[in-house]
Amino acid sequence: xxxxxxxxxxxxSQLIHREGSAEEAxxxxxxxxxxxxxxxxxxxxxxxxxxxxxxxxxxxxVLCSIDVTKKSIETWRNDISSIRTxxxxxxxxxxxxxxxxxxxxxxxxxxxxxxxxxxxxVPSDDISVYGxxxxxxxxxxxxxxxxxxxxxxxxxxxxxSSV
Amino acid sequence: xxxxxxxxxxxxxxxxxxxxxxxxxxCDIARAVDMYDSDIDxxxxxxxxxxxxxxxxxxxxxxxxxxxxxxxxxxWNNDALRIFEQIENFKQNVEDSRESLxxxxxALASDARYSELFNEVDFESQIxxxxxxxxxxxxxxxxxxxxxxxxxxIKRVNSAEGVTT
Numbered sequence: 283x284x285x286x287x288x289x290x291x292x293x294x295s296q297l298i299h300r301e302g303s304a305e306e307a308x309x310x311x312x313x314x315x316x317x318x319x320x321x322x323x324x325x326x327x328x329x330x331x332x333x334x335x336x337x338x339x340x341x342x343x344v345l346c347s348i349d350v351t352k353k354s355i356e357t358w359r360n361d362i363s364s365i366r367t368x369x370x371x372x373x374x375x376x377x378x379x380x381x382x383x384x385x386x387x388x389x390x391x392x393x394x395x396x397x398x399x400x401x402x403x404v405p406s407d408d409i410s411v412y413g414x415x416x417x418x419x420x421x422x423x424x425x426x427x428x429x430x431x432x433x434x435x436x437x438x439x440x441x442x443s444s445v
Numbered sequence: 446x447x448x449x450x451x452x453x454x455x456x457x458x459x460x461x462x463x464x465x466x467x468x469x470x471x472c473d474i475a476r477a478v479d480m481y482d483s484d485i486d487x488x489x490x491x492x493x494x495x496x497x498x499x500x501x502x503x504x505x506x507x508x509x510x511x512x513x514x515x516x517x518x519x520x521w522n523n524d525a526l527r528i529f530e531q532i533e534n535f536k537q538n539v540e541d542s543r544e545s546l547x548x549x550x551x552a553l554a555s556d557a558r559y560s561e562l563f564n565e566v567d568f569e570s571q572i573x574x575x576x577x578x579x580x581x582x583x584x585x586x587x588x589x590x591x592x593x594x595x596x597x598x599i600k601r602v603n604s605a606e607g608v609t610t
Contacts, residue, residue, distance in 0.1 A: 361560045368553040372572075375549040379542035383581075386531075386538040390585075393531040394592075397524040403592045409584045418546075419572045426571065430562050 283351050285330040285436075288312040289343045291323070299327065307355045312346055314366070315428060315437045349436040362431070369427060376415060383411040446514050450498050450507035450602075451475045454489035462490055470518050475509045477529065477593045480586040511599040525593060532589050536582055543578045550574070 286308040291297075299305040308327035312318070318325065328335045330347065338344050350358075390405045431437065449471040454460060462468040472488035491498035493510070501507070550572050557563040593599070 357561050361562060364556050365553070365560055365563055368549070368556045372546070372549040372553055375545050379546060382538050383535075383542055386535040390528070390531045390535050393528045397528060399520050399524055399596050400528060400592055403588065405585065405588050408588050409581060411581070414577045414581050417577050418574050422571045423568060426566055426568075427563075430566070434562060 283349050285347055285349050286312075286327040287330050287335045287338055287344045288316075288346050288348065289326050289328065289338050290345065291326040295326065297326065298323075304350055304352075304355055307358055308348055308350055311348055311350070311358055311431065311435050312437075315348070315431055315435070316345055316439070318345075344440045346437060346439045348438075354434060357434070365427065369423065372423075373420070376418065376420065380411055380415050383415075387411055446512050448493040448510060448512045449490045450493050450502070451488055451490045451509040451511065452501050452505065452507050454487055456486050460489055461486055467513050467518055468492070470521050471509075471511050471513060474511060474521060474525075474593060474597050474599055477525070478509070478590050478599055480590050507602050509599050510602055511597060513597075517597060521597070525596070528592075529589065532585055535585055539578050539581055539585075543574060546572075546574050 284304065286305065288309065299309065305327040306322075309322040309325040312325055312327070313320075313322040325345070328338060335344075387406050387409060394400050394403050394405060447467065449468060451471055462472055468490040469485075471490040472485060475488050475490075476483060476485055488508075490511075491501060550569055554567075554569045557566055557568055
């Protein structure tokens with residue numbers, strides 16, 4: 283098992299992780315767990331027993347640490363990314379549904395509004411597309427996914443405020 | 446203004462209201478208030494001052510009474526039906542969205558079944574979209590039912606109140 287410390291990659295850094303390397307996978311995993319707003323390429327993985335790791339810790343540059351093995355990297359590549367993709371597709375379907383239903387509810391509001399007799403009723407006062415779809419359980423889904431990842435890769439966040 | 450009494454229709458008796466007649470409109474309104482749980486042929490309406498109404502009342506109580514004017518009938522045909530079409534459109538969109546989300550969660554559950562890490566996670570039970578969409582449909586139908594009830598002054602007749610023709 284190897285422990286990696288994850289830091290921001292500096293803009294000037296020429297050091298790029300080799301494609302298919304454990305470091306590259308470590309950055310991808312950390313990217314998911316940190317909810318890092320950017321590509322995984324903006325992160326850098328450093329073996330925890332290297333001098334650079336000690337230097338990064340002293341500089342307070344470390345965002346998190348994760349433990350990986352050959353097997354857990356394989357799991358990440360073969361298994362977890364397909365779950366992540368399926369979850370993203372579910373999110374997209376939910377966003378599409380919200381957009382379609384909001385439009386249909388607007389049309390319904392307009393139909394009531396243009397009616398002389400029924401104009402006082404506003405359906406969207408009683409029906410909330412966003413409220414209802416927010417109750418779907420998506421946050422539970424994310425929590426389950428992230429908890430499983432955190433446990434598997436022994437994710438440990440370091441005290442930093444700007445991620 | 447004419448008062449109509451609306452009864453449960455015995456479909457086997459072969460009676461029905463003429464399509465487009467005020468009686469048929471009265472039944473349409475009753476059906477909307479009942480949130481379209483029944484077929485239009487399950488209702489029959491009679492003008493309250495006609496002998497058929499008296500005869501029916503002797504057999505059973507009406508379920509609704511309603512007073513209709515030509516203006517109200519026009520309002521039903523022009524306003525309410527147009528709104529009803531939008532409601533049907535909204536309901537169709539709800540059903541389409543439900544189907545699309547159901548497909549997406551099934552794809553997720555299928556991937557999870559073959560996953561080493563997630564094979565014991567029941568994603569389908571975590572996402573409760575049936576309740577969410579059912580609630581949206583019920584609210585939509587309720588809004589329309591409530592609106593129609595107020596707009597057309599349809600009254601539910603119950604046995605405690607009795608019926609006056």
